[in-house]
Amino acid sequence: MEFDPVLIAPRRRQMRAQGFWPDRTINDYLAACLAERPDQEALVGTNSVSGEETRLTYRQLAERAERIAGGLVRLGIGAGDVVSYQLPNWWQFTALYLACARIGAVANPLMPIFRHRELIFMLGLAESRLLVVPRVFRGFDYQAMAKEVQAEVPTLERVVAIGDPGPEGFEAVLMAGAPVAGPAPTGPDDVTQLLYTSGTTGEPKGVMHSSNTLISNLLPYAERLGLGSGDVVLMASPMAHQTGFMYGLMMPILLGARAVLQDVWEPKRAAALIAAEGVSFTMASTPFLNDLAEAVVAGGLSLPSLRIFLAAGAPIPRPLVQKAKEGLGAAIVSAWGMTENGAVTTTKLDDPEEKAANTDGCCLPGMAARVVDAGGREVPRGEEGRLLVRGCSLFAGYLKRPEWNNTDAEGWFDTGDLARMDAEGYIRISGRAKDIIIRGGENVPVVEIEGLLFKHPSVAAVAIVGFPDARLGERAVAFVTLREGTSLTFGEMTEFLAQQRIARQYLPERLEIVEELPRTPSGKVQKFKLREVAQAFSPTTA
Known part of the structure; x- marks a missing residue:
């Protein structure tokens, strides 16, 4: 070969x-x-x-x-x-x-x-x-x-x-x-x-x-x-x-x-392995963190050996950071990476708790990141743009598809993610470039709204995507899985989000309750599949 x-x-x-x-x-x-x-x-x-x-x-x-x-x-x-x-x-x-x-x-x-x-x-x-x-x-x-x-x-x-x-x-x-x-x-x-x-x-x-x-x-x-x-x-x-x-x-x-x-992922079994084998570190996607924390709390378990749980694959909802830290007694580290790079950014063990809740970390040594606009110019700190990375762990290229490598002459790789970078160089992934919902010319902050809706006591998981609308271009639909024994109506969802004091333009205009969200094996939600479902929706709010 x-x-x-x-x-x-x-x-x-x-x-x-x-x-x-x-x-x-x-x-x-x-x-x-x-x-x-x-x-x-x-x-x-x-x-x-x-x-x-x-x-x-x-x-x-x-x-x-x-x-x-x-x-x-x-x-x-x-x-x-x-x-x-x-x-x-x-x-x-x-x-x-x-x-x-x-x-x-x-x-x-x-x-x-x-x-x-x-x-x-x-x-x-x-x-x-x-x-x-x-x-x-x-x-x-x-x-x-x-x-x-x-x-x-x-x-x-x-x-x-x-x-x-x-x-x-x-x-x-x-x-x-x-x-x-x-x-x-x-x-x-x-x-x-x-x-x-x-x-x-x-x-x-x-x-x-x-x-x-x-x-x-x-x-x-x-x-x-x-x-x-x-x-x-x-x-x-x-x-x-x-x-x-x-x-x-x-x-x-x-x-x-x-x-x-x-x-085979089974949170009670994972907790038993951690206790029996003296596990000190694990890394998995955010759903694994949620499952393990719930299993430990529900079972009244103690995992004194576990020092670090590094969660990647999707932003950690703010309420989950606190719940996991209290339940597991471990440091919760947030990270972002790709198959093409491995982990590019992580928070640090001595970072304040809000860094794990509000960011995906800063670059590891040997890697660099920048956030740019559509013209390739760096945007001011705090503003959203396309995330570019380069450095030591960047992949060797796509097999038989070098035209897809998506790197420029200076070695910057376009990740396809949207992000913001704060004054200290910590990034926050805000969505995929193809995941943008533009409603009436206004960009909907999808990740932020998902994080707010996750706070609802009935919500086990949530993903928001756009569906077409003749007047506004797009509207937003929230696909939600529920916690056992709970329910959620469209009215209850909008009332809850309104209490979070967000702009009404950001409220999802449709709610779909599903048994589970389509995910990759690493836990990332396959939003392209949800968008395929949403294409058939009419612009209704019920």
């Missing part, structure tokens, strides 16, 4: 001169763990299908990765070949990435929610040679689907299933032979990860990352949060998403820490 990481070369000299690119790979950090702490527990995971719990030391994890690497080599897979795997947060996920890194193959994790249409496109674009899946997960037959997909993807030579005891099974194909003893001469600027965007706007793009772009994010991230080898990281966000991959798989190995994996 030929890759085109065109965004690497223009930054190489500057990033190395400034010390942001360490020129190391995951192989180097795993070797350090083997030298310094071979018998320390590295990973704890449970397979919810089999009920099997797996505990691996760094020595055992490395041995399994070497054995899988040997299996890959026997299949003819080598440097530059793409290995795709659609797996939950199981130990095999981590070991597969380490095996790929050992032989120079490119890891292509795929979200478990994907089905035939998405997989055929993604595997075809990546020219994947191998697909690893669970035989069954959450009642779905992944092995059967993968076989059907294989017939549609010419490059896909092999499907291997975890949980299949036969000759197509993971153990027989990838674990049965001799291990690969040493790492391949893979460079830190070579593509090591191919990850598809999670789909908040419909069409996925293949995001390429090198070891340098990934690791240059993880090191300052861990330093800002004071994380080290003594920490225990819970990862319940899917590792096939950048959050899980970078901060649940890679970061513990870089730190020599311990990772605790949860394959």
Whole structure:
């Protein structure tokens, strides 16, 4: 497979001169763990299908990765070949990435929610040679689907299933032979990860990352949060998403820490894992924070080991920050990032509480951000504009689509987000550029109204989008999920928002109660799907 990481070369000299690119790979950090702490527990995971719990030391994890690497080599897979795997947060996920890194193959994790249409496109674009899946997960037959997909993807030579005891099974194909003893001469600027965007706007793009772009994010991230080898990281966000991959798989190995994996999100189970394993840090999207806080409060639980919950993926509603801090007893850190960058901004541990409630943080070392108007000129602090970022953890480019890279001659990447920046350089994401609602020439502050409506005691989640109107151009509809045993009428919603003293022009003009909001696996609301529903609405207020 030929890759085109065109965004690497223009930054190489500057990033190395400034010390942001360490020129190391995951192989180097795993070797350090083997030298310094071979018998320390590295990973704890449970397979919810089999009920099997797996505990691996760094020595055992490395041995399994070497054995899988040997299996890959026997299949003819080598440097530059793409290995795709659609797996939950199981130990095999981590070991597969380490095996790929050992032989120079490119890891292509795929979200478990994907089905035939998405997989055929993604595997075809990546020219994947191998697909690893669970035989069954959450009642779905992944092995059967993968076989059907294989017939549609010419490059896909092999499907291997975890949980299949036969000759197509993971153990027989990838674990049965001799291990690969040493790492391949893979460079830190070579593509090591191919990850598809999670789909908040419909069409996925293949995001390429090198070891340098990934690791240059993880090191300052861990330093800002004071994380080290003594920490225990819970990862319940899917590792096939950048959050899980970078901060649940890679970061513990870089730190020599311990990772605790949860394959199906269940807040009571997460609380039990935190208590039993002494978890000190976790990162997930805002809905996970809300779920965990509610489970802990409802159960009268105490989680003294948990120091930090970093929430990203969507702004944290102000009431949730206080509820979570009181319920969990942990520092609540707000962050913003993308598949293309990892976490770009976070709040700091010594920031006042209102920073986590009112901002998405300031840039990590090595990254820079600016907010600009339609003409590319920086707007005054506090004003809304398009968010641009650049720096060490910016991706290597979109696979086979360099025309979509959306960077200018100075390296600024247009994120597609709207934001405001305060006097101290902290940003607040105010929406997506395509999420703007313009009602009668007036921009509706969507994120602010969503945050206010979230305060209503009946509201569990909310997303506001526009629908067409002949006179005003657009009107706003609020899609709301309710807390159990509660109700909400349109009149009650508007009365509640009016009590918040906002302009009447900002009030949603329609309320839709739904069972759940469409989300990406990382928790981001897929507003493009809600807009599709809203297209059929007439401009009524009832």
